[in-house]
Amino acid sequence: MNLTLKIWRQKDANSKGAIVDYQVQGIEGDMSFLEMLDVLNEQLITKGEEPVVFDHDCREGICGACSLQINGEPHGPDRLVTTCQLHMRKFNDGDTIYIEPFRAKAFPVVKDLMVDRSAFDRIQHAGGYISVNTSGNTIDANAIPVNKQDADDAFSAATCIGCGACVAACKNASAMLFTSAKVSQFALLPQGQVEATDRVLAMVNQMDEEGFGNCTNTGACEIECPKGISLENIARMNREYVKASMKG
Amino acid sequence: MSILDSKIPEGPLADKWTKHKNTINLVNPANKRNIDVIVVGTGLAGGSAAATLAELGYNVKTFCYQDSPRRAHSIAAQGGINAAKNYQGDGDSNYRLFYDTIKGGDYRSREANVHRLAEVSGNIIDQCVAQGVPFAREYGGLLDNRSFGGVLVSRTFYAKGQTGQQLLLGAYSAMNRQINRGKIQPFNRHEMLDLVKVDGKARGIIARNLVTGEIERHSAHAVVLATGGYGNVFFLSTNAMGSNVMAAWRAHRRGAFFANPCYTQIHPTCIPVSGDHQSKLTLMSESLRNDGRIWVPKRIEDAQAIREGKLKPTQLSEDERDYYLERRYPAFGNLVPRDVASRAAKERCDEGFGVNKTGEAVYLDFASAIQRYGKEKALTSGVENPSAEEITKLGEKVIEDKYGNLFQMYEKIVDEDPYKTPMMIYPAVHYTMGGLWVDYNLQTTIPGCYAAGEANFSDHGANRLGASALMQGLADGYFVLPYTIGDYLSQDIRTGKIPTDTAEFDEAEKHVTERISKLMGGSGEHSVDYYHKKLGKIMWNKCGMSRNEKGLKEAIDEIAALREDFWKNVKVPGTANSMNPELEKAGRVADFLELGELFAKDALDRRESCGGHFREESVEQDGEQKGEALRDDKNFKYVSAWEYKGEPKDAELHKEELVFENIELKTRSYK
Numbered sequence: 070m071n072l073t074l075k076i077w078r079q080k081d082a083n084s085k086g087a088i089v090d091y092q093v094q095g096i097e098g099d100m101s102f103l104e105m106l107d108v109l110n111e112q113l114i115t116k117g118e119e120p121v122v123f124d125h126d127c128r129e130g131i132c133g134a135c136s137l138q139i140n141g142e143p144h145g146p147d148r149l150v151t152t153c154q155l156h157m158r159k160f161n162d163g164d165t166i167y168i169e170p171f172r173a174k175a176f177p178v179v180k181d182l183m184v185d186r187s188a189f190d191r192i193q194h195a196g197g198y199i200s201v202n203t204s205g206n207t208i209d210a211n212a213i214p215v216n217k218q219d220a221d222d223a224f225s226a227a228t229c230i231g232c233g234a235c236v237a238a239c240k241n242a243s244a245m246l247f248t249s250a251k252v253s254q255f256a257l258l259p260q261g262q263v264e265a266t267d268r269v270l271a272m273v274n275q276m277d278e279e280g281f282g283n284c285t286n287t288g289a290c291e292i293e294c295p296k297g298i299s300l301e302n303i304a305r306m307n308r309e310y311v312k313a314s315m316k317g
Numbered sequence: 318m319s320i321l322d323s324k325i326p327e328g329p330l331a332d333k334w335t336k337h338k339n340t341i342n343l344v345n346p347a348n349k350r351n352i353d354v355i356v357v358g359t360g361l362a363g364g365s366a367a368a369t370l371a372e373l374g375y376n377v378k379t380f381c382y383q384d385s386p387r388r389a390h391s392i393a394a395q396g397g398i399n400a401a402k403n404y405q406g407d408g409d410s411n412y413r414l415f416y417d418t419i420k421g422g423d424y425r426s427r428e429a430n431v432h433r434l435a436e437v438s439g440n441i442i443d444q445c446v447a448q449g450v451p452f453a454r455e456y457g458g459l460l461d462n463r464s465f466g467g468v469l470v471s472r473t474f475y476a477k478g479q480t481g482q483q484l485l486l487g488a489y490s491a492m493n494r495q496i497n498r499g500k501i502q503p504f505n506r507h508e509m510l511d512l513v514k515v516d517g518k519a520r521g522i523i524a525r526n527l528v529t530g531e532i533e534r535h536s537a538h539a540v541v542l543a544t545g546g547y548g549n550v551f552f553l554s555t556n557a558m559g560s561n562v563m564a565a566w567r568a569h570r571r572g573a574f575f576a577n578p579c580y581t582q583i584h585p586t587c588i589p590v591s592g593d594h595q596s597k598l599t600l601m602s603e604s605l606r607n608d609g610r611i612w613v614p615k616r617i618e619d620a621q622a623i624r625e626g627k628l629k630p631t632q633l634s635e636d637e638r639d640y641y642l643e644r645r646y647p648a649f650g651n652l653v654p655r656d657v658a659s660r661a662a663k664e665r666c667d668e669g670f671g672v673n674k675t676g677e678a679v680y681l682d683f684a685s686a687i688q689r690y691g692k693e694k695a696l697t698s699g700v701e702n703p704s705a706e707e708i709t710k711l712g713e714k715v716i717e718d719k720y721g722n723l724f725q726m727y728e729k730i731v732d733e734d735p736y737k738t739p740m741m742i743y744p745a746v747h748y749t750m751g752g753l754w755v756d757y758n759l760q761t762t763i764p765g766c767y768a769a770g771e772a773n774f775s776d777h778g779a780n781r782l783g784a785s786a787l788m789q790g791l792a793d794g795y796f797v798l799p800y801t802i803g804d805y806l807s808q809d810i811r812t813g814k815i816p817t818d819t820a821e822f823d824e825a826e827k828h829v830t831e832r833i834s835k836l837m838g839g840s841g842e843h844s845v846d847y848y849h850k851k852l853g854k855i856m857w858n859k860c861g862m863s864r865n866e867k868g869l870k871e872a873i874d875e876i877a878a879l880r881e882d883f884w885k886n887v888k889v890p891g892t893a894n895s896m897n898p899e900l901e902k903a904g905r906v907a908d909f910l911e912l913g914e915l916f917a918k919d920a921l922d923r924r925e926s927c928g929g930h931f932r933e934e935s936v937e938q939d940g941e942q943k944g945e946a947l948r949d950d951k952n953f954k955y956v957s958a959w960e961y962k963g964e965p966k967d968a969e970l971h972k973e974e975l976v977f978e979n980i981e982l983k984t985r986s987y988k
Contacts, residue, residue, distance in 0.1 A: 081896070097594065098732075099592055104595070104596050107594070107596055107846075114844045115844070120899060124384065126390070126557040127388075127393045127558075128596060128597045129600075129726065131479070132383070132392050132393065133387070133388060134383065134384065150729055154729050154730065156732070179528060180896045185384070186384060187505070190385050190503075193493045194493045198448070198490035198493050199447070199448055200494060203444060203491050203795050205443060205795060207443045208447070210442045213446075220458075221451075221454075224451035224453075227486065228479060231387055254451065258451065260449045
């Protein structure tokens with residue numbers, strides 16, 4: 070198929086960006102969206118132009134590096150996939166596709182379609198861990214049984230890949246889904262109880278400091294999340310936060 | 318007399334590690350605060366090492382090319398992590414894990430290293446659970462296990478098909494705790510371009526800030542390389558796009574010996590290649606072989622009809638299918654080790670029984686598992702006289718709970734529903750057992766330069782067993798390196814900070830900038846990918862699942878010629894002093910073009926078949942094992958460690974003889 074691409078180009082964080090039009094030919098349905106961009110880049114390099122910069126690494130939907138706002142949706146039109154697993158069979162010959170970076174104040178553009186998501190790391194630094202030493206001198210792994218449902222729910226929350234689609238989808242650019250997934254994982258496990266109070270306060274505080282917006286329960290984040298992280302996590306984090314604030 | 322000293326402690330096998338820990342030097346807590354350590358790579362080995370070293374009190378700097386340590390490619394590991402916990406009471410023990418690993422590696426790894434790995438394996442699970450890693454559990458609340466290839470017990474712990482993700486996020490969280498304490502300084506979007514040696518010791522690195530293009534100097538008292546494997550030398554592999562050999566190769570050029578480069582794991586269950594545009598391959602976890610049965614049609618006409626789209630696999634009856642692994646290896650069936658399963662798939666496809674357009678695919682079928690689980694579920698949930706549809710539905714739900722994310726991944730890529738029609742799979746490059754040569758302390762042949770995880774060669778011999786990579790990465794990072802590095806650093810308590818304004822750093826930086834200018838200065842005929850794909854084709858065709866003398870000699874010449882062409886004609890757009898992903902790729906491919914030649918040279922030297930290295934000239938001629946790989950212990954029971962001497966063709970071979978005191982060398986049979 071032949072496509073018209075309207076791609077955001079921006080030299081660096083301090084420059085102004087703009088949409089630039091490109092044509093690509095001979096795209097096959099079996100190609101992933103990023104392989105389609107590889108074709109474009111090969112074309113640009115041959116012409117002596119600078120290729121389009123975008124984040125990507127594992128190309129199997131787990132590292133969370135790839136992003137892209139495709140026709141206005143984070144990770145494009147398909148559900149429960151990252152951009153690297155979005156296949157061109159979801160598009161038609163002659164389509165025009167708008168490709169932009171994830172937009173949020175807390176995610177400044179680095180170059181073209183690549184954004185800086187280090188705000189997510191800083192939220193995790195603030196409290197996204199259990200303070201045990203890594204010496205291995207702990208109790209036996211089976212010493213504390215964990216209810217299977219709680220363990221499964223903690224796992225589901227923990228499958229967040231930190232891509233930032235939730236922020237890009239949200240009209241307020243809120244990071245509540247991301248932050249609540251980590252808070253939930255630990256809140257559901259006995260190991261996480263000891264530091265539960267401090268953790269939720271520190272992580273929410275950092276999230277606010279980074280300039281993410283508030284949650285107004287629209288639910289766009291849950292729909293666009295490539296890993297299907299549930300809104301229940303936000304509810305759980307709110308409960309944890311209220312509990313912690315009362316204690317504090 | 319070999320110049321390689323593996324520093325394996327004296328004494329009985331099971332006591333070596335304990336005794337070693339009791340006798341090596343320690344650094345007191347106050348002195349640790351004055352010692353700096355650089356860790357390059359933040360996957361399971363690097364992340365866990367960085368967190369533990371920082372917790373002990375050292376000042377740690379971490380480097381990764383990704384935008385966050387959490388994105389290191391360990392995250393993509395699917396199936397699980399082995400540990401000799403014997404929670405299932407099925408006869409597992411440290412000795413069995415040790416034995417299985419040595420045998421699985423086709424008797425080409427060190428006994429002492431592997432036993433240590435088995436000894437610390439149980440502790441890894443304790444550690445991870447304490448960190449909040451949500452492993453799969455049974456209804457009673459205790460941890461669940463499954464089986465992996467090449468073993469007869471269930472010792473694999475898992476978190477659905479995302480075990481690597483959960484373990485890496487555990488290590489990342491341990492890092493975050495230390496970052497918050499100021500003990501780890503993370504340098505993300507940075508790439509190591511050279512190792513700096515002062516007085517023969519590793520004392521720092523030259524790194525490029527990938528956002529600004531700036532070249533930076535970083536010093537330390539020791540440098541840990543945990544930079545993963547080099548599977549991307551094949552262009553198409555299950556590695557991440559950015560996975561590369563640069564840090565290890567730069568260390569090699571500075572004097573670290575490179576061991577067993579030809580030992581590559583070609584994983585049997587990957588989604589087949591669909592076309593020339595393909596940029597990478599996707600693994601379908603080995604755990605699927607717990608429940609999936611591998612087959613091709615018995616009759617070549619049926620295979621032909623399937624390829625032409627005239628016949629569907631579900632139309633073939635049981636009698637018309639050849640479950641070739643169950644047929645050839647009745648004892649282990651579908652759970653033979655990876656090298657064996659891969660060669661068997663290639664053999665069937667080469668004979669014309671392949672089932673997709675390209676003829677390079679076999680089936681992985683869940684139909685009988687769905688029926689088995691469905692019946693069991695109907696019984697346990699009290700459904701009386703369940704209909705066939707009900708059984709299928711219940712069975713599919715059980716399969717979804719176990720492997721849901723893998724099935725979804727398959728469906729998105731191939732556009733077929735694997736619950737209804739068997740998956741198509743084919744072998745693909747997945748892991749490299751070879752890597753930097755290290756001694757028992759994980760130190761390379763450069764004092765102060767350590768290698769951990771997939772980047773070293775140490776534990777898997779010529780073939781790695783499934784679910785052992787995660788185990789080794791975390792064992793090295795959490796439990797081995799933090800002890801052994803202290804012994805070395807105890808000499809450095811009075812050294813003080815290593816200055817970076819010295820002749821050694823000047824020289825290394827100059828070397829790096831000259832190389833970058835050279836890469837930017839090519840005449841501009843072809844893109845970096847053009848060369849990378851060409852290299853990949855040579856590697857796959859001549860250094861892949863099956864190798865012979867003629868092909869390997871050709872590969873050596875072809876790679877050398879391609880490298881020469883690359884340096885003359887590669888086209889790198891943009892500038893060196895700004896973000897430039899093409900320049901990053903060019904640097905990595907330049908190193909692959911050297912490594913690839915050494916790889917072929919090593920494969921040529923090893924005129925035996927062992928593990929993942931299959932030489933067509935070395936095959937069992939008769940008896941029960943006819944046609945299977947033939948190992949030659951008399952002549953090749955050694956680790957090949959290559960010393961850099963300029964061009965790869967001039968590399969000098971050093972041999973570390975492997976000594977087996979506790980295990981009898983046998984033909985590796987899974988029949």
